[in-house]
Amino acid sequence: MGFTLAVGTFLQHLINGLTLGAIYGLIAIGYTMVYGIIRMINFAHGEIYMIGAFIAVTTFTLLLGAGVTSVPLALVIVLAISCTFTAAYGWTIERVAYRPLRTAPKLAPFISAIGMSILLQNFVMLTQGARSKSLPPVMTGGVTLWHDGDFSLGLTNIQMFIILLTVALMAGFTLVINRTALGRAQRACEQDRTMAALLGINVDRTISLTFVLGAGLAAVAGVMVTLYYGVIDFYIGFLAGMKAFTAAVLGGIGSLPGAMLGGLLIGLIEAFFSGYVSSAYKDVAAFSILILVLVVRPSGLLGRPDIEKV
Amino acid sequence: MAGPLLQLSDVHASYGPVHALRGVNVTVNEGEIVTLIGANGAGKSTLLMTICGNPKPAQGQILFQDKSLVGMPPHLIARQGIAQVPEGRRIFPRMTVLENLQLGATLADPAHFAEDLAICYGLFPILEKRQAQRAGTLSGGEQQMLAISRALMSRPRMLLLDEPSLGLAPLIIRQIFQVIEQLNRERGMTILLVEQNAYHALKLAHRAYVLASGEVVLTGSGRELLANEQVRAAYLEGGAH
Ligand SMILES: Nc1ncnc2c1ncn2[C@@H]1O[C@H](COP(=O)(O)OP(=O)(O)OP(=O)(O)O)[C@@H](O)[C@H]1O
Numbered sequence: 001m002g003f004t005l006a007v008g009t010f011l012q013h014l015i016n017g018l019t020l021g022a023i024y025g026l027i028a029i030g031y032t033m034v035y036g037i038i039r040m041i042n043f044a045h046g047e048i049y050m051i052g053a054f055i056a057v058t059t060f061t062l063l064l065g066a067g068v069t070s071v072p073l074a075l076v077i078v079l080a081i082s083c084t085f086t087a088a089y090g091w092t093i094e095r096v097a098y099r100p101l102r103t104a105p106k107l108a109p110f111i112s113a114i115g116m117s118i119l120l121q122n123f124v125m126l127t128q129g130a131r132s133k134s135l136p137p138v139m140t141g142g143v144t145l146w147h148d149g150d151f152s153l154g155l156t157n158i159q160m161f162i163i164l165l166t167v168a169l170m171a172g173f174t175l176v177i178n179r180t181a182l183g184r185a186q187r188a189c190e191q192d193r194t195m196a197a198l199l200g201i202n203v204d205r206t207i208s209l210t211f212v213l214g215a216g217l218a219a220v221a222g223v224m225v226t227l228y229y230g231v232i233d234f235y236i237g238f239l240a241g242m243k244a245f246t247a248a249v250l251g252g253i254g255s256l257p258g259a260m261l262g263g264l265l266i267g268l269i270e271a272f273f274s275g276y277v278s279s280a281y282k283d284v285a286a287f288s289i290l291i292l293v294l295v296v297r298p299s300g301l302l303g304r305p306d307i308e309k310v
Numbered sequence: 311m312a313g314p315l316l317q318l319s320d321v322h323a324s325y326g327p328v329h330a331l332r333g334v335n336v337t338v339n340e341g342e343i344v345t346l347i348g349a350n351g352a353g354k355s356t357l358l359m360t361i362c363g364n365p366k367p368a369q370g371q372i373l374f375q376d377k378s379l380v381g382m383p384p385h386l387i388a389r390q391g392i393a394q395v396p397e398g399r400r401i402f403p404r405m406t407v408l409e410n411l412q413l414g415a416t417l418a419d420p421a422h423f424a425e426d427l428a429i430c431y432g433l434f435p436i437l438e439k440r441q442a443q444r445a446g447t448l449s450g451g452e453q454q455m456l457a458i459s460r461a462l463m464s465r466p467r468m469l470l471l472d473e474p475s476l477g478l479a480p481l482i483i484r485q486i487f488q489v490i491e492q493l494n495r496e497r498g499m500t501i502l503l504v505e506q507n508a509y510h511a512l513k514l515a516h517r518a519y520v521l522a523s524g525e526v527v528l529t530g531s532g533r534e535l536l537a538n539e540q541v542r543a544a545y546l547e548g549g550a551h
């Protein structure tokens with residue numbers, strides 16, 4: 001009885017960790033792809049995720065007001081709108097804040113990125129208000145996988161949705177990068193931009209597309225977090241962004257599978273640490289593990305040692 | 311032979327304070343092999359890169375098929391039908407041989423892909439054996455073959471080759487020069503060839519230019535330059551190799 005309970009608790013933390021890890025992983029892909037192609041950390045990426053969440057809340061609220069009751073329909077509309085708008089943000093950020101500084105010393109785009117992050121936070125705070133916004137539960141229910149006395153091991157529909165959609169998106173994204181002309185162009189620009197241009201690849205457009213795709217995935221994560229927690233504010237991009245960035249570095253910045261693995265690990269560490277040790281210090285745990293891994297393996301878990309460090 | 315395919319007039323180019331090209335005039339006619347020789351740092355690679363738009367010429371005119379390339383971004387210059395096998399080969403090391411060739415075909419009609427791939431594998435059979443291998447693991451000679459094949463995959467009107475024989479064994483050098491000659495003779499490919507291996511390159515060339523400190527100091531047919539005393543002294547030390 002004590003033993004089965006322990007196993008049940010463990011599995012519950014695992015499910016929670018996978019859910020969180022999926023969200024971090026989706027955001028981390030944007031960091032890693034942008035780093036891969038322009039060797040720069042897009043510190044405004046967390047804000048893109050936050051904006052995705054705000055668009056999700058607004059759109060859900062409008063749809064509910066308009067009497068849309070079909071959850072799948074509402075989800076599809078919200079995902080489409082959120083991805084479209086955040087993609088436009090991603091594209092614009094690159095054009096405005098990074099492209100003009102592409103040949104400048106590294107410190108310049110770094111500062112520009114932080115400025116862009118603060119700007120977006122304040123923009124959302126001013127237009128949406130500083131208080132948190134909430135959404136009535138859109139997706140409810142779930143399955144009880146196992147129960148024993150007071151304890152029950154559950155998997156909610158939202159968790160299922162988050163995990164399955166993430167797996168599908170990551171598989172699709174991996175396929176695009178590894179198998180399509182767009183993905184080849186993207187990797188060519190990562191390895192040698194000058195040469196890619198000599199072959200007729202439009203490097204600027206490829207970089208823009210990288211931002212757009214990264215922003216789209218972050219928007220999906222924003223929609224997910226809105227569904228999962230139901231409460232958001234203009235500041236959520238900061239911590240989630242830091243953790244996703246940590247995930248990308250942990251997995252090996254520049255590496256696509258690394259970002260996915262790193263996201264998963266950060267999610268699991270957070271869930272288990274909150275469950276077994278202390279939820280107040282869960283963030284410290286994630287960042288400590290990062291430091292440990294980097295001391296032992298500076299290029300991250302799946303990173304290439306030849307890629308330069310930040 | 312037809313009129314000029316590529317014409318550079320008074321072309322200047324700089325890297326910051328380094329004035330690498332100082333008023334270069336070079337013409338390449340349709341169907342020609344034109345060789346460019348010169349000492350290290352003379353500006354040969356800069357000349358090829360400037361044609362491709364990186365760096366952009368600071369002054370002067372570059373006409374390709376009577377169209378100005380000045381100010382055009384590199385990827386649009388490539389679209390005009392100019393392919394370069396750059397200095398140092400610059401293959402994509404973490405991609406397979408086949409992916410490198412697919413990237414070479416970026417501008418080509420996908421309907422030609424299988425045919426063009428077969429042509430490249432015909433020229434360099436070793437590439438077919440290595441097609442699933444990461445390009446970074448190829449030998450130097452194989453990488454050079456890949457770089458040439460990648461350039462051919464776009465079906466260019468003109469091929470720019472920057473020291474294709476550098477660092478290769480004599481047998482491989484001979485194979486590479488044979489392919490260059492064959493491309494020109496059988497396919498009428500127009501070629502601008504930069505070489506340190508001046509003897510072979512001049513023998514192959516219809517015409518040649520000698521570049522020194524960013525300026526053309528001598529020009530003539532390949533045969534004339536081979537016989538020229540200054541050229542022999544400076545670039546053909548020890549006679550025929
Ligand atoms: N990216 C660059 N930045 C700054 N200076 C450069 C750059 N590339 C070339 N140069 C300078 O421009 C001049 C011409 O160089 P270039 O590479 O064109 O010579 P080259 O004739 O190709 O020499 P080599 O035979 O050694 O390849 C040299 O003085 C070189 O130092």
Ligand SMILES: [Mg+2]
Nearest residue numbers: 354355356397
């Ligand atoms: Mg050179």
